[in-house]
Amino acid sequence: MKISIQKLKSKLDQIYLAYNRKQYVDPDPLLFLYNYPDVRDREIAGIIASSLAYGRVTMIMQAVSVVLEKIGPDLHRFVMNADPKCIAGMFQNFKYRFATGDHLIALIMGLQKVIAEYGSLGACFASDQAGETDLLDGLARIRTRVIQAGGAGHLLADPQKTSACKRSHLFLRWMIRKDQVDPGGWSNVPAAALTCPVDAHMFKIGHMLGFTKRRSADRICAAQITEGFRQINPDDPVKYDFCLTRFGIHDGLDMSELKRFLKDDTYHV
Missing domain, CATH: 1.20.141 (Chitosanase, subunit A; domain 1)
Structure with a gap:
């Protein structure tokens, strides 16, 4: 089901406010x-x-x-x-x-x-x-x-290869973004230019939101997922990476719970 960007943004912002906190960083x-x-x-x-x-x-x-x-x-x-x-x-x-x-x-x-x-x-x-x-x-x-x-x-x-370079983009997120979770430090680089670090969890979420149909988490997949989030938050497309990937990683936050919350709320870029 295709919905408005604003409706999806509202749901993602709720998740961000709830889980983009240091108490969810470990592990x-x-x-x-x-x-x-x-x-x-x-x-x-x-x-x-x-x-x-x-x-x-x-x-x-x-x-x-x-x-x-x-x-x-x-x-x-x-x-x-x-x-x-x-x-x-x-x-x-x-x-x-x-x-x-x-x-x-x-x-x-x-x-x-x-x-x-x-x-x-x-x-x-x-x-x-x-x-x-x-x-x-x-x-x-x-x-x-x-x-x-x-x-x-x-x-x-x-x-320069075709991989999503998840670890490299994770490093950039940590060093460029600054909020309650990401500590920042490289203030001369714009957060708007960041690419989503696509691990197994973000790969599933990207499909769940309709941002990608790729069969593997490669560089094209990372670009498609990032573009999906950029439609929602152009100045900070990686804003939701941490809070969304807590589901399936942090104890008590299951991916099925996220899926239920976002049910039918997909936006196809």
């Missing part, structure tokens, strides 16, 4: 970013947390916690003073699915390279943003420089 790797008031530390925590954000959420939380605890509270200082031989012992036994200690060391040394060249990850990301609308060039710029250091492998998705 979510976003939780770790709250420990870093300095943006220089927060962006490093964010890229590490998002890089490991695949698989079961409980295992993601455990893996990110191990890494950040080993590094300590001053992430920026650690990264800028890191030496691969000196930190090898810290991560030699680390293993999370496809990620090993060698991947982490390569990521840290790649981040060191980026920050040394640009001053921060945010500065690298936004250095050529004039006229861009999808921010893929900024993601590619960071990835290219990190990969040049060698060995980070799959930890940073390639935005």
